[in-house]
Amino acid sequence: MPELRRDPIVNRWVIIATERAKRPPIDVAQPISVRAGICPFCPGQESKTPREVLAYRPSDGAGARANAPGWNLRVFPNRFPALMIEGDLDRQGDGLYDRMNGLGAHEVMVETADHSRSLAELSSLEVEAVLCAYRDRILDLSRDTRFRYVMVFKNHGAAAGATIQHSHSQLIALPVVPKTVSDELHGALEYHRFKERCVFCDILRQEQKDRSRLVYENGEFVVFEPYAPKFPFETWIMPRRHRAAYEDSARHELTALSDALRVTLHKLNRALDNPAYNFMLHNSPLGSGSLPHYHWHMVIMPTLAPVAGFEWGSGFYINPTPPEEAAHYLREVDL
């Protein structure tokens, strides 16, 4: 059983594999890319994966069986999960240290039956289905009271850590809130105490007024380069209206998010010649209600340069591309 251990100084939880024989790999599955047809994420290969926990099939597909071809989108547990779904947390002290069992869910979402198309190449409706499936899985996982947070993320391209080419996202349900998000929650709460306003709403207002870092907007979402990005072309997508939890999004909001995400990926692909990228949903913890100080957003980070020890050791980033220039470039790019 993997273990969750807490750093006693900065309170960061880390997953530690404690059984040598069963060490969980960092990413989703086999470290080799495979051809269409024999790819374990392709239709017809369902027996190579654990049984599905969600699948979308065409509405006229009466009689379509689970774990058989005919799906448009399919979610199943990771074959090599970083965390185990069964058991109790069994929180324990170990002297001054804290540990608990490495409980959690680790799922793979295959975004399309088509082996060759990337997320950016899917239709608006197909991307919307992916965004709906994120919501459906978060809502389902939130019923397990052992979990505090669901991380939704995507690694696209080998440089970003993807080991299987067939387009997919991942979900990890955790009994703890990851440090990046808890730092955001903490900072946003401080700001709210001081100003009695949501810092994310204030950022949106300033970005819409200033416009120098704006990339795109539609009726529901604003796409912009943040003021102090860690990496060149780091791009945020944020709902215009204050929304703490992604899973509270209405269907028309996910339609608009599909538009914003597709436009953003197309612009990044044009500007940076189809870069590898990661994106991650920064969302409020499960069951935290409609927090007045937190506002979910999606962070997209193209993988443009490796990270050196300086950044690792210090948490101090040197970004050679001003966000105003990146935004200008992304605004102007032809689609």
Add this chain to the structure above:
Amino acid sequence: MPELRRDPIVNRWVIIATERAKRPPIDVAQPISVRAGICPFCPGQESKTPREVLAYRPSDGAGARANAPGWNLRVFPNRFPALMIEGDLDRQGDGLYDRMNGLGAHEVMVETADHSRSLAELSSLEVEAVLCAYRDRILDLSRDTRFRYVMVFKNHGAAAGATIQHSHSQLIALPVVPKTVSDELHGALEYHRFKERCVFCDILRQEQKDRSRLVYENGEFVVFEPYAPKFPFETWIMPRRHRAAYEDSARHELTALSDALRVTLHKLNRALDNPAYNFMLHNSPLGSGSLPHYHWHMVIMPTLAPVAGFEWGSGFYINPTPPEEAAHYLREVDL
């Protein structure tokens, strides 16, 4: 002039290059490796670097000139600094954002005149000279009241971000405290308020009693794998006695640190077949006095696997090697 900008949510400062023509590179210099003799860090090539700010020469080297061969160790400003040394901070608000001029010092320390020897291959006395030079430079930079922190770090090997093979460290003096260290300071202060003890001293005591994560110890230093390491074989070197500031180290402590660092590097080289690595000094801010809650330490991270989007986005790490196993392996390895 580069700019320091603060993320308004998590309060992390980032260096942003604002002039396109003069974008500072992430690492020290030219991205190509060069042969001994024409390497800009070699003796005889001093004219290729800015003028030295510190050099150690043999004590019998009467008449040796600055910026000429004959040195054993040499420190000079980075030719492509990430920050600029001249000017005022000029702190400004920009709506809800905060910025200041990208002021700082960025120095390169060439650890040996010999192009071919790595830090691990230097003698005890030579490594001690490097550690003394860290202290000397921190003390000198601390007299500039614009600076709050001096980062001392080393990238060894291309996979760790080193672009020049000739063995060197880097120093960056900053007008802000980097987030990794401010998170440690904050956590350690909370612990001290609660327990009225230094969390690092408590960790040392527990590690020395438990012994499962111990790697090496001598009269002044303890080398161990931390309880919740982010990466396999992440190794900490910590002074036995409570010391907030590295620059307060006495000479005999630096002698003992030289021993501990050399043994650690030799063990890592044996165990992991000469890995690329980064190390960084986690030190208290300049002029913060002898803090009762902070305790300097050195963190060494071998570069064993690339980091995927999961870790980046979440600050959530999956470590496939338990620190107890890594420590066992490092204890047993023959030197």
